[in-house]
Amino acid sequence: MNRYGGLVYTLARRIGYETSEIDDAVQEVFVALWEHASRFDPRLGAEETFVSTVARRRLIDRRRRRIRRTKGQVDTDVSLRAAPPPPPTVERSSQSERVNEILATLRPEQQTCLNLSICRGLSHDEIARATGIPLGTVKTHVRRGLIALREGLKSAPALADQPVKPFATKP
Amino acid sequence: MNHQLLQPDDPRHDRLEELLCDKAVQGLSAAEEAELRLLRADLGMGEDDSIEQAAAAAMLAMTDTAATEPLPAGLRSKLDAKAAAWCRGETAAALSSHELSIGSIEFKRPAPVSVSAAPLAEVTLSFRDRVYRRAQAASGAAGWAAAAAALTLAALVSTRQSAEPGSTASRASSERTLLDPADAAASAEVVRAVALNSPVARYDELINSGRPLVAVAAIPPTVDPDAGEVAAEFVWEPGAQAGFLRVSGLAATTDKDRTYQAWVFDQGREEPYPVDAGTFDIPHDGGTWIIPVSARLPVLRPKAFAVTVERAGGTVVSAPERVLLVGQVTSQINTEFVGPPSDSASDRQRHVAPAIPNAAPAPDAGDEPPPGRAEFPTE
Numbered sequence: 001m002n003r004y005g006g007l008v009y010t011l012a013r014r015i016g017y018e019t020s021e022i023d024d025a026v027q028e029v030f031v032a033l034w035e036h037a038s039r040f041d042p043r044l045g046a047e048e049t050f051v052s053t054v055a056r057r058r059l060i061d062r063r064r065r066r067i068r069r070t071k072g073q074v075d076t077d078v079s080l081r082a083a084p085p086p087p088p089t090v091e092r093s094s095q096s097e098r099v100n101e102i103l104a105t106l107r108p109e110q111q112t113c114l115n116l117s118i119c120r121g122l123s124h125d126e127i128a129r130a131t132g133i134p135l136g137t138v139k140t141h142v143r144r145g146l147i148a149l150r151e152g153l154k155s156a157p158a159l160a161d162q163p164v165k166p167f168a169t170k171p
Numbered sequence: 172m173n174h175q176l177l178q179p180d181d182p183r184h185d186r187l188e189e190l191l192c193d194k195a196v197q198g199l200s201a202a203e204e205a206e207l208r209l210l211r212a213d214l215g216m217g218e219d220d221s222i223e224q225a226a227a228a229a230m231l232a233m234t235d236t237a238a239t240e241p242l243p244a245g246l247r248s249k250l251d252a253k254a255a256a257w258c259r260g261e262t263a264a265a266l267s268s269h270e271l272s273i274g275s276i277e278f279k280r281p282a283p284v285s286v287s288a289a290p291l292a293e294v295t296l297s298f299r300d301r302v303y304r305r306a307q308a309a310s311g312a313a314g315w316a317a318a319a320a321a322l323t324l325a326a327l328v329s330t331r332q333s334a335e336p337g338s339t340a341s342r343a344s345s346e347r348t349l350l351d352p353a354d355a356a357a358s359a360e361v362v363r364a365v366a367l368n369s370p371v372a373r374y375d376e377l378i379n380s381g382r383p384l385v386a387v388a389a390i391p392p393t394v395d396p397d398a399g400e401v402a403a404e405f406v407w408e409p410g411a412q413a414g415f416l417r418v419s420g421l422a423a424t425t426d427k428d429r430t431y432q433a434w435v436f437d438q439g440r441e442e443p444y445p446v447d448a449g450t451f452d453i454p455h456d457g458g459t460w461i462i463p464v465s466a467r468l469p470v471l472r473p474k475a476f477a478v479t480v481e482r483a484g485g486t487v488v489s490a491p492e493r494v495l496l497v498g499q500v501t502s503q504i505n506t507e508f509v510g511p512p513s514d515s516a517s518d519r520q521r522h523v524a525p526a527i528p529n530a531a532p533a534p535d536a537g538d539e540p541p542p543g544r545a546e547f548p549t550e
Contacts, residue, residue, distance in 0.1 A: 005242035
């Protein structure tokens with residue numbers, strides 16, 4: 001919790017959770033992490049990526065449930081959140097460096113769609129409305145961007161060479 | 172992902188990638204989740220979260236570390252309490268006695284609790300959950316055996332409760348003899364004597380018949396707020412082209428505008444449409460229901476079962492808006508078993524998927540569906 005509490009909390013806020021439900025969302029993520037900790041395989045990726053993958057899945061699923069409960073009500077303030085992607089100045093690790101290299105090969109509108117989708121948690125519809133890009137094109141941009149990332153990370157020796165940190169260690 | 176089975180020009184490739192990408196960024200609907208499962212099964216693929224990992228890596232790379240907010244103190248306190256509760260087994264069942272340490276908290280799995288002190292439903296839930304989780308953790312024959320044990324236990328408990336539903340004496344007796352197969356078998360005899368033709372009795376007869384069966388746990392394909400604690404299992408007899416759905420937690424279909432419909436996905440059919448296995452209603456909330464199902468068309472090799480919500484009257488072609496339950500056959504029986512039922516002991520072969528998680532046979536498990544309800548016309 002010491003190491004990743006802030007990360008999970010920030011993810012929940014970025015994906016659009018309100019203060020009133022963020023506590024439950026973060027707790028749900030940590031329970032999932034405790035229950036799935038044994039699935040972590042350092043050969044497949046960094047510990048931080050594992051935590052983020054589990055957290056994203058939970059937060060996205062929970063967000064879907066919330067939207068379903070509100071019968072399709074969506075955030076209409078997407079224009080305010082549809083900011084351009086931040087410059088790739090953050091270099092946390094060799095994996096992040098590789099990700100930024102791959103992102104740099106994508107067209108600007110592809111980067112925008114990916115950023116809004118991954119970092120802001122906007123749906124394809126919301127991205128289309130916020131950017132004016134046709135819905136089908138948004139889907140294509142996101143899909144091709146994700147596949148490019150997956151293929152690029154697969155072939156990245158840096159990923160496998162990252163120092164392995166045991167998941168179950170005290171901070 | 173096993174790319175050897177999937178050629179780039181295969182139209183299923185595009186659809187698979189599309190679903191995986193959608194899952195990674197905005198999640199899937201229940202129907203899409205079911206489609207993904209079936210597509211994976213069709214292509215012989217296991218779980219693949221490489222796209223989700225790529226999305227997570229991208230998110231980390233695009234997130235400004237300096238902007239990461241600290242965990243608020245109040246939330247930290249809640250998490251500590253949640254962790255302590257989880258450690259005591261209140262939010263997750265015990266797996267084993269091994270230790271697991273995450274972050275600053277060390278978790279020591281609790282020893283199994285005594286089953287005799289808890290109410291009936293809780294006893295059954297915790298025991299079955301533990302069996303299920305052991306089955307998940309184990310591999311090979313041991314895992315199948317544990318899963319089969321869970322299914323057998325479920326049948327015994329169901330039978331026991333069916334004999335004397337709802338009575339206080341019955342409940343107290345069940346607590347004492349919950350795990351006593353002989354007692355449960357004796358109760359099964361009572362059931363047969365009282366209601367030989369009831370769905371409960373026929374279900375009990377089938378699972379104890381020794382005939383080749385396919386038994387599959389069915390679970391919600393994704394988290395559905397309306398699904399609640401729904402849990403179910405299909406028991407299918409290929410030789411009879413029929414079987415039973417045992418389900419708990421389904422909401423009652425009291426509004427008359429909707430109904431439930433069962434489906435069987437057949438590996439032997441070229442078209443991707445499942446076979447209608449009948450519609451049914453649930454008269455009231457709560458309880459566990461035994462519902463006969465039968466295929467409207469011949470099913471050679473069942474590969475999955477599902478329950479959808481449909482408009483009253485059902486549909487002949489599957490275009491489900493809501494898939495409530497999906498159970499995937501993980502081990503297929505030989506086609507030689509497809510034929511007339513056999514009583515030969517050597518034919519006894521039961522294929523069991525992981526047993527039902529979080530399914531507790533309710534005290535009214537023996538409730539009989541009223542005529543015309545919960546027992547759709549099979550003929």
